[in-house]
Amino acid sequence: MTRLAIVLLAALMVSAMYLVRVQYDSRRLFTELDRAVAEAHRLETEHGRLEVEKRAAATSLRVETLAKDKLAMRTVTPAVTEYVTSASAVSPVASAPPAQGRTP
Template identity: 75%
Template sequence: MTRLNIVLLLAVVASAMYLVRTQYESRLLYTELDRAVAEARRLETEHERLQVEKRAQATPLRVEQLARARLQMRTATPAITQYVSDPLPASEGKP
């Protein structure tokens, strides 16, 4: 009878140790999940901020100002436009 009690006691202690270990791992995983969710939230906020900034940078007025200031471009007018014509008539150039 004492042998059976010792075996049962060892089984209870082993299962208790397994339960404690499982709970500890569960808490670690929950903490890791919480951190991952917070990081995902932070990245989503950063993405939205960058999208707004990108839209603000790509406005036509801003692009035109940058083209004039940095690239020294100017608006095309008929006075500075050069037209190029095809030297061959349409019927001669194509088989």
């Protein structure tokens, strides 16, 4: 009978130690999950802030102001417009004089 009691006591001790270990792991994992959720919330908030910032930076008024100030650009007017024609638009064959002495 004493042998059975010792075996049962050992099983009880092992089971209690295992239960403590499982509870410790559960609390540790819950803490990690809570930190991950908080980090995800922080990242979502930062993403929203950056989206608003991006939309504000891409407005046409801001782009025009930066172009004028930093790049020294100006708006297009007919007085400063130069038209460039392509060299391939004028055919060299059409502008050459007709050959002498040949008939088609």
